[in-house]
Amino acid sequence: MPRDPYEVLGVGREASEQQIKKAFRQLARELHPDVNAHDPDAEEKFKEAAEAYEIVSDPERRATYDRYGHDGLRSGGYAPNFEGFGSISDLFNAFFGGGGPGSGPAQGGDIGVAVEIDLIEAANGAKVQVAYDAVKRCERCHGNGAEPGTPIETCERCGGAGQLQAVQRTPFGQMMRTMVCDVCHGDGRVPKQPCHECRGRGRLAARQELEVDIPAGIADGQRIRISGRGHEGEAGAPAGDLYVVVGVREDERFVREGDDLITALDVAAPLAALGATLEVPTLDGATSIELPAGTQPGEVLTVRGAGMPGLRRGRPGDLRVIVNVVIPRRLTAEQRELLDRLNETLTEENLRSQESMFAKLRRALGSQAA
Numbered sequence: 001m002p003r004d005p006y007e008v009l010g011v012g013r014e015a016s017e018q019q020i021k022k023a024f025r026q027l028a029r030e031l032h033p034d035v036n037a038h039d040p041d042a043e044e045k046f047k048e049a050a051e052a053y054e055i056v057s058d059p060e061r062r063a064t065y066d067r068y069g070h071d072g073l074r075s076g077g078y079a080p081n082f083e084g085f086g087s088i089s090d091l092f093n094a095f096f097g098g099g100g101p102g103s104g105p106a107q108g109g110d111i112g113v114a115v116e117i118d119l120i121e122a123a124n125g126a127k128v129q130v131a132y133d134a135v136k137r138c139e140r141c142h143g144n145g146a147e148p149g150t151p152i153e154t155c156e157r158c159g160g161a162g163q164l165q166a167v168q169r170t171p172f173g174q175m176m177r178t179m180v181c182d183v184c185h186g187d188g189r190v191p192k193q194p195c196h197e198c199r200g201r202g203r204l205a206a207r208q209e210l211e212v213d214i215p216a217g218i219a220d221g222q223r224i225r226i227s228g229r230g231h232e233g234e235a236g237a238p239a240g241d242l243y244v245v246v247g248v249r250e251d252e253r254f255v256r257e258g259d260d261l262i263t264a265l266d267v268a269a270p271l272a273a274l275g276a277t278l279e280v281p282t283l284d285g286a287t288s289i290e291l292p293a294g295t296q297p298g299e300v301l302t303v304r305g306a307g308m309p310g311l312r313r314g315r316p317g318d319l320r321v322i323v324n325v326v327i328p329r330r331l332t333a334e335q336r337e338l339l340d341r342l343n344e345t346l347t348e349e350n351l352r353s354q355e356s357m358f359a360k361l362r363r364a365l366g367s368q369a370a
Contacts, residue, residue, distance in 0.1 A: 002070050005052030013066065017057065024053040029109060038089035107230035108135065108240035112223075115244060117214060119251040123283045123308055125216035129209060130244060135231040136206045138198035143232075145202040146191030153192055155184035162188040203232050210246050217259065220248040253281050259317025261307045264324050267291060272325045281320050282306045289321060297325040 009023045027149075031046045055073065056062045064072045112130045130153055137143040146152050152161045158181035165178050165368055180186040194200030211230060218224075223245045230240025254261040265280055275293030279286040282303065300320050307317025326334070 003048065003050070005055045006049055008052035009056065011056075015056075016343050017167070020056050024049060024057075033153070043102065063106075091130070107237045108233040110240040110243060110247060111230045112243045114247060115212070115214075116247040118249050119254065119256070120283060121214065122218050122220075122246075122248045123216060126214040128212050128214060130212055131207060131209045132242070133205050134208045134229075135203050135244075138195060138202055138206070140197040141191075141195035141200040141202060145195055145198065145200040147193040147195050150191060150193040152189050155181060155190045157181055157183040157186055158188065160188040162186040166188055182333070203234070210242070214246060215311060217309040218246050218248070219256070219311070220246070222246055256308065259308045259310055260320055261317065262322065264319045264322045265289075265301075266324050266326050268296070269325055269327050272296070272323065281310075282319055291323070295323050296304050297323065299323045 007014070009020060009027060011019055013021045015023070023139070027049050029044065031042050054061070055065050061073060061269070072287065091268065111132055111134055113127050113130050115130060117126055117128065138145075141148060144152060155162070158164055162181055163178050163183060163186065164181050181188075183189045191200055195202070198204045210226070212224060212226065214224070223243045226242040226244065228239045229242035232239050248256075254263050256262075260352040261283070263280060264277065267276075267278070272295045273293065275295070276291045278287055278291050280289050280303070283306070288305060290305060291301070300322055303321065305316050306319035309316045329366070
């Protein structure tokens with residue numbers, strides 16, 4: 001019994017046309033013929049995905065399946081017709097193009113890799129090593145698919161056209177479908193003796209290593225594009241690109257907001273009242289900051305230029321220091337006596353604030369949210 005096409009593609013029944021197309025393309029790329037040459041089930045997996053896509057991408061077929069299931073499709077005359085395709089490579093090319101005359105050789109696919117760096121490395125820039133698998137030109141045959149020293153001949157199956165035509169039965173009658181030749185894979189020529197290294201494909205999967213420059217100021221989730229380092233294109237077509245997605249690990253000392261860094265500074269209540277010169281952490285080590293006398297809880301002190309460097313602009317961000325006034329606990333008898341004496345001397349002048357009630361509430365609520 002065939003599997004549910006929605007399950008095959010990994011989408012819900014309410015998925016949009018765009019979501020279905022995206023899911024199929026992602027699944028199909030994972031089953032790329034060159035990368036999956038070692039998987040004997042890759043072709044069947046692709047056929048299953050292609051059949052699922054043909055069902056749910058067609059509004060009429062999708063409506064029939066939603067109402068009656070696979071039985072409804074069969075009674076309506078639909079049947080997948082993949083027998084005319086010789087291999088998973090031909091199936092892939094038929095859905096995504098490339099390989100045949102008129103369409104030109106297919107450009108290589110893109111590759112994505114992820115790396116993680118520390119906040120300090122994001123601030124200063126870094127060099128990281130990445131390793132990934134990519135389809136590259138076979139060095140033994142130099143990409144022509146022939147064993148060195150042997151000729152390349154016109155394909156007998158397609159007569160050099162690179163394409164074949166087959167009749168496909170659909171709910172609307174028989175239709176002529178053009179597909180890539182299963183022997184020459186759209187090239188129109190075949191090596192008399194295929195290269196034993198790449199089995200005549202001219203390309204093979206190989207492990208690649210590359211040192212990538214991470215620019216100073218990069219943010220978590222941003223990506224770096226490196227042209228031409230993706231999968232090799234077919235028959236001299238350009239290679240795809242490599243995308244390096246950068247993850248920046250959290251630093252327990254700072255919260256990043258754009259190019260600004262935010263940190264919290266615990267200050268005992270008496271010190272906040274008296275004022276002091278204190279040290280705060282920065283990316284380059286500790287620096288001194290002046291705490292004005294009478295600093296209130298939640299007030300923000302700013303160290304200009306001590307944030308992250310600007311990735312696209314010259315001026316660096318700032319370091320914002322949120323003052324967390326700490327009220328002493330578990331007082332000794334002597335400390336309690338001292339505070340009692342201080343409290344007796346306080347006047348309205350000492351406690352008066354120039355802030356409005358609204359400003360006080362906004363500051364308090366803002367500090368709670370932070």
